[in-house]
Every structure is written in structure tokens, then in C-alpha cells.
Amino acid sequence: MSVDERAPAVARTVSPPVPARRPSxxxxxxxxxxxxxxxxxxxxxxxxxxxxxxxxxxxxxxxxxxxxxxxxxxxxxxxxxxxxxxxxxxxxxxxxxxxxxxxxxxxxxxxxxxxxxxxxxxxxxxxxxxxxxxxxxxxxxxxxxxxxxxxxxxxxxxxxxxxxxxxxxxxxxxxxxxxxxxxxxxxxxxxxxxxxxxxxxxxxxxxxxxxxxxxxxxxxxxxxxxxxxxxxxxxxxxxxxxxxxxxxxxxxxxxxxxxxxxxxxxxxxxxxxxxxxxxxxxxxxxxxxxxxxxxxxxxxxxxxxxxxxxxxxxxxxxxxxxxxxxxxxxxxxxxxxxxxxxxxxxxxxxxxxxxxxxxxPQSRSNDATAIGAAVRKEGRPGDGLLYLTGQHRILTAANPEDTRLLTDLALAQDPASSNTLAGVELPAQEIAARMLEFDRIVAVRATRAHSPANPREEAKTSALRRHFRECRTTHVNGARITVYVRDHGHVPRAGVITAPVSVGCGSFE
Structure with missing residues (x-):
């Protein structure tokens, strides 16, 4: 048998090409x-x-x-x-x-x-x-x-x-x-x-x-x-x-x-x-x-x-x-x-x-955890705590332990019981009166916040300016924590010079 005669038989044994499988x-x-x-x-x-x-x-x-x-x-x-x-x-x-x-x-x-x-x-x-x-x-x-x-x-x-x-x-x-x-x-x-x-x-x-x-x-x-x-x-x-x-x-x-x-x-x-x-x-x-x-x-x-x-x-x-x-x-x-x-x-x-x-933490506009920790570090047990403004009370609410030993001077009703975010504050005169009962106050101010022109905030800032002096300020992401001490000798009588008597600034460690 010639090669040409065998060719068709060989061709019949070759399998047809398998088509490529497309992905499902x-x-x-x-x-x-x-x-x-x-x-x-x-x-x-x-x-x-x-x-x-x-x-x-x-x-x-x-x-x-x-x-x-x-x-x-x-x-x-x-x-x-x-x-x-x-x-x-x-x-x-x-x-x-x-x-x-x-x-x-x-x-x-x-x-x-x-x-x-x-x-x-x-x-x-x-x-x-x-x-x-x-x-x-x-x-x-x-x-x-x-x-x-x-x-x-x-x-x-x-x-x-x-x-x-x-x-x-x-x-x-x-x-x-x-x-x-x-x-x-x-x-x-x-x-x-x-x-x-x-x-x-x-x-x-x-x-x-x-x-x-x-x-x-x-x-x-x-x-x-x-x-x-x-x-x-x-x-x-x-x-x-x-x-x-x-x-x-x-x-x-x-x-x-x-x-x-x-x-x-x-x-x-x-x-x-x-x-x-x-x-x-x-x-x-x-x-x-x-x-x-x-x-x-x-x-x-x-x-x-x-x-x-x-x-x-x-x-x-x-x-x-x-x-x-x-x-x-x-x-x-x-x-x-x-x-x-x-x-x-x-x-x-x-x-x-x-x-x-x-x-x-610096990627956000404030760090509530750091603010609360700074308040805890700067405050002593029994110190007064003041928020400027009151709406910024939320900045220290992440951990209640940070402020547990301090007295919130302006708070009349806490946020949960008042169904609010930051609680209800006392009238302006009562806030000022309570501030004068304390020798040290830790004040919390939000960075770049504008203080609203209302009697409560004016009473806070006025009492701080007239009766306290700034001791030191700690800057954290989103807020300033300032310790104020009472200046007992700030109002001398006419013709009488009195030496100011104030409380020390040391923090409680």
C-alpha cells in the first residue's frame, strides 16, 4: 500500500481541535x-x-x-x-x-x-x-x-x-x-x-x-x-x-x-x-x-x-x-x-x-479620648469642671471615668435624663455663684469654636476673668484644657494694696 493510500486512514485518526473554554x-x-x-x-x-x-x-x-x-x-x-x-x-x-x-x-x-x-x-x-x-x-x-x-x-x-x-x-x-x-x-x-x-x-x-x-x-x-x-x-x-x-x-x-x-x-x-x-x-x-x-x-x-x-x-x-x-x-x-x-x-x-x-488620631478634627484623658490628668478630685461652651460636654463623654472625680459646675440635668446630647445647664447667676465656691477649675474649650453670645457663657467667662487666673493650658487635638486657680485678692479697697492669695497650680498625679 502506498503512502498516499494510507493518508486518509491516518487523517481519520486525528481528533478534531477542542474549542477554547470561555470563562463562565x-x-x-x-x-x-x-x-x-x-x-x-x-x-x-x-x-x-x-x-x-x-x-x-x-x-x-x-x-x-x-x-x-x-x-x-x-x-x-x-x-x-x-x-x-x-x-x-x-x-x-x-x-x-x-x-x-x-x-x-x-x-x-x-x-x-x-x-x-x-x-x-x-x-x-x-x-x-x-x-x-x-x-x-x-x-x-x-x-x-x-x-x-x-x-x-x-x-x-x-x-x-x-x-x-x-x-x-x-x-x-x-x-x-x-x-x-x-x-x-x-x-x-x-x-x-x-x-x-x-x-x-x-x-x-x-x-x-x-x-x-x-x-x-x-x-x-x-x-x-x-x-x-x-x-x-x-x-x-x-x-x-x-x-x-x-x-x-x-x-x-x-x-x-x-x-x-x-x-x-x-x-x-x-x-x-x-x-x-x-x-x-x-x-x-x-x-x-x-x-x-x-x-x-x-x-x-x-x-x-x-x-x-x-x-x-x-x-x-x-x-x-x-x-x-x-x-x-x-x-x-x-x-x-x-x-x-x-x-x-x-x-x-x-x-x-x-x-x-x-x-x-490626628486624622480627625478632634480626639475625644485624648480630651477626656487630659481633663483627668489636669484635674484634682473635687475640682470644678467647666465647658466653654456647654455643647462641648460631649467631648469628654466617651469615658465617664475621666470626669467622675470633678464637679460639673454648670450642669443642672445630665444628658440622658434630659434627653439631650449635652445636658441642661443652670441659669447664668447660679453658674457664677457655683464657680466662686471652688479654688480650682478645669475649663474645656473646643478649638476654633465660637462662644455663643448668651447669658450662661458670658457668666462663665466673666467669672473666670474677674475671680480666677490662668495657671496653664494643655493643647490636645480639638480642644484646650485650661486650669484656673482662684485669685482671692483681686479686688483691693481704695487706697489699700493687698497681696493676692492664690491656690497652687500643681496637678494631681
Whole structure:
């Protein structure tokens, strides 16, 4: 038999090529969910105790969440109504897992982790799996996200709810099922009840749908859901408007630079063609939620200063989506990945210093733990304790042992029994009279705080100026602790010179 005759037989024995196995879509989605979740948890647990310190707002959470639910509700009638739901949630968590810094901050870590997964799924839906993974991993690296993932406040929970409401919005557009819009509306309402300014994300969603030119039935469905959110939020907004004095400390935009930087970077990224999957484009979703909430808050600040960066921390959803999609676009355009790797390493290196500093007590505007410890160190048992102003009593409330041996000179009713944050103070004349009964007074002043012009505060400062002299001042993060001693010889008779008799300054060790 010739070679040519054997060839067909040989050919029949060769197996056909096996087609390359494509990765499972469900596997890709799992990676997009799990990788950002894991990274956010890891970064959140890194230095979560901040050297066992607590800042003032966290101290408020800690105090109020340890009260009964009825007390939380009664307190909310006077102040902090906007955070009442969050305090109730934290109350239940403290009951389940016990008090402590971990219980205070872990809910925020987990909430921001859930937000990171939502960001990844959003980018996956709008621009593909690689963009989804990159956006989900970028999100927890953002400094503002790292900061509020470790705070015992509501902002991480609000961010998670806005993220998943945004995802519900995007997936509801093509399907138009009523239950999907109901889920969107409920999630947005819950975010708004945790913090009113989450409603600004609702405006961004409306702009997204408008520029995307979605069909009228979709706009109608969104309008119904949005109206439900506004109606559900309206009672809270009306009642909390009467408590606007609690944001009187805002005298201008607080930490605006970060938002401006990420807005400029995000708009620059949006100039590239970033994904075109589905009726809603990624840029049309990301740019409004990045820019509009902060811009609207700044506009409102022309009437009354309201802008604080943490009120719109969910704007980071937009920059993460844009950066993730842009990196995906850049990777597809570059034949060599070396430039991409160099850029990624440079960005990570730039993030190291802020990531380290965010895990120190100095990264917050005050350190309630250090303030309380300084009061404890400077005071002697039986000394008078004076807060300038009385609202700053919360700065030493993190650990009641710090002030247990001192006498609060102005306090008439403690915070818990009066259903307030800082208690109820005595009339001005009684405060001044009580001050004269003490030879030493430890005074607590918040840094950069303006003393309100009211009789109580004027009586405190007047009595200190006329009857006491400053002995020494200790500066801590967020406050000044000053020891005053009684100057018994400060008022000489006419024509008579008396030597001042005063008490020593030594601290009690």
C-alpha cells in the first residue's frame, strides 16, 4: 500500500481541535463582587481602632446608641433627628455584640464593602467585566472611602444604599418591571432616612435618565418612585428643619478640595468613550452622581453654609466608575501593558501616605479620648469642671471615668435624663455663684469654636476673668484644657494694696 493510500486512514485518526473554554459569566461576576468586597474589608480592618481613640461625632453615636430606644426617640425630638434611625440601628447592634470600638466601626466597614461590590457590578453592567473589577478595586482605595469606612457614623451605610439603589435603577431601565422600581424607591428612601442629603443622589439619577433619553414609560416609572421617596422623606425634612442650629458650626465649605479634584479627574476621564452597553451609558450615570450632589449642596450654602464632604461621600461612586472604565479603555488602546503597570504603581504609591495618616488620631478634627484623658490628668478630685461652651460636654463623654472625680459646675440635668446630647445647664447667676465656691477649675474649650453670645457663657467667662487666673493650658487635638486657680485678692479697697492669695497650680498625679 502506498503512502498516499494510507493518508486518509491516518487523517481519520486525528481528533478534531477542542474549542477554547470561555470563562463562565457567573464566575466573572463572582470575582467582580468578591474581590472589591475582600479588599475593602481588609483596608477597613487595618488600623480600625486608631490607637483606641474616638472622635466627637463617634462619641455621640456611642452615647446615644447606648440609650433605650424610647430615650433615643425623645432625644431626637430636640436634636439630631436626622440620625435617629442610625442610632436605633446601632442600639440593636450594641445589644447583640456588646459595646466597644469594633462594634462601633465594623458596621461601616461592612457597609462600605457592600458598596464596593455594588460599584463593581455597576461597571460590569455598563462597561464589561474588566471595567467592573477595576472600578470595584479603585473604590476602596479612595482616601475618602477609607476614612468613612472606619467611622461610627451613618455615611458608609448611606453610601452602600445609594450604590445599590443606583444599580437597581440601571437594571430597571430595560426591564420596566414594577417590582424593580419598588426596590429602587425603597432603597433610596432608606438611604434618605439615614441621612437627608442622600436625596441629592435622586436628582443625579433623574439627570442620568434625562440625558440618556430613555423612553417615557421609564421616566414615568422613575418619577413615581422618586415622588414616593420625597413623600416618605418630607416629614423628617420638615421636623429636622427646626433643628438647623446643630449645623451652625459650619461657617464655610468643609474639605471642598477633595471633591473639586475628583470632579476634575472624573470629567476628564468621561471624555473617553467609556463603554456603551445598554440604554444608560456609564459616563451619563457617573458624572451626575459625582458632580451634582456636591454642586447642589454648595449652591444651597449660598443661603446657609451646609457643605461638608462626608454629607456626599456617595459621590465617590462616580469617580470609581469613571476611573475603572478609563483604565479598561486605556488597557485596550495600549499594545504594551508596561505603561499601565507603571501608572498603577505610581497611583498606589501616592495613596500610601494618606492611607497611613487616616489611621491616626490626628486624622480627625478632634480626639475625644485624648480630651477626656487630659481633663483627668489636669484635674484634682473635687475640682470644678467647666465647658466653654456647654455643647462641648460631649467631648469628654466617651469615658465617664475621666470626669467622675470633678464637679460639673454648670450642669443642672445630665444628658440622658434630659434627653439631650449635652445636658441642661443652670441659669447664668447660679453658674457664677457655683464657680466662686471652688479654688480650682478645669475649663474645656473646643478649638476654633465660637462662644455663643448668651447669658450662661458670658457668666462663665466673666467669672473666670474677674475671680480666677490662668495657671496653664494643655493643647490636645480639638480642644484646650485650661486650669484656673482662684485669685482671692483681686479686688483691693481704695487706697489699700493687698497681696493676692492664690491656690497652687500643681496637678494631681
Amino acid at each position: 459569566p457567573s464566575l466573572g461576576k463572582a470575582v467582580v463582587v468578591i474581590a472589591p468586597l475582600s479588599l475593602t474589608i481588609a483596608l477597613g480592618l487595618w488600623g480600625i481602632r486608631r490607637q483606641n481613640t474616638m472622635w466627637g461625632d463617634e462619641s455621640v453615636t456611642y452615647q446615644l446608641a447606648h440609650r433605650d430606644l424610647s430615650q433615643i426617640w425623645h432625644t431626637a425630638q430636640h436634636i439630631d433627628l436626622v440620625h435617629a434611625l442610625y442610632y436605633a440601628v446601632m442600639h440593636e447592634l450594641f445589644d447583640l455584640f456588646g459595646p466597644g470600638l469594633l462594634t462601633l466601626r465594623l458596621p461601616s466597614v461592612l457597609a462600605m464593602s457592600v458598596a464596593a461590590s455594588g460599584v463593581g457590578l455597576l461597571a460590569l453592567h455598563l462597561a464589561g467585566p474588566r471595567a467592573g473589577l477595576l472600578a470595584g478595586l479603585v473604590f476602596p482605595l479612595l482616601p475618602q472611602v477609607q476614612k468613612y469606612a472606619q467611622e461610627g457614623r451613618s455615611y458608609a451605610m448611606v453610601c452602600a444604599l445609594v450604590t445599590w439603589a443606583t444599580y437597581a435603577l440601571v437594571v430597571s431601565v430595560p426591564h420596566r418591571a414594577r417590582w424593580r422600581w419598588a426596590v429602587y424607591g425603597f432603597t433610596m428612601l432608606l438611604a434618605c432616612l439615614l441621612h437627608e442629603f442622600a436625596v441629592l443622589a435622586l436628582v443625579a439619577h433623574g439627570v442620568t435618565l434625562a440625558v440618556s433619553r430613555v423612553p417615557r414609560p421609564v421616566l414615568r416609572a422613575w418619577s413615581v418612585a422618586a415622588a414616593g421617596v420625597v413623600a416618605g422623606l418630607l416629614p423628617l425634612a420638615i421636623y429636622s428643619a427646626g433643628q438647623s442650629g446643630q449645623v451652625s458650626w459650619i461657617d464655610g465649605p468643609v474639605r471642598l478640595r477633595y471633591l473639586l479634584i475628583v470632579a476634575v479627574v472624573g470629567v476628564a476621564c468621561a471624555r473617553a468613550p467609556l463603554g456603551a452597553r445598554g440604554p444608560v451609558r456609564l459616563s451619563a450615570l457617573a458624572v451626575p452622581i459625582l458632580v451634582l450632589p456636591g454642586l447642589l449642596l454648595l449652591t444651597a450654602s449660598l443661603v446657609k453654609p451646609l457643605f461638608v464632604d462626608r454629607y456626599v461621600v456617595y459621590s465617590n461612586i462616580g469617580i470609581a466608575l469613571l476611573l475603572g472604565a478609563w483604565m479598561d479603555y486605556f488597557h485596550r488602546r495600549q499594545r504594551s501593558s508596561r505603561i499601565a503597570w507603571v501608572a498603577a504603581v505610581a497611583v498606589l504609591a501616592a495613596l500610601v501616605p494618606p492611607s497611613l495618616s487616616l489611621r491616626t
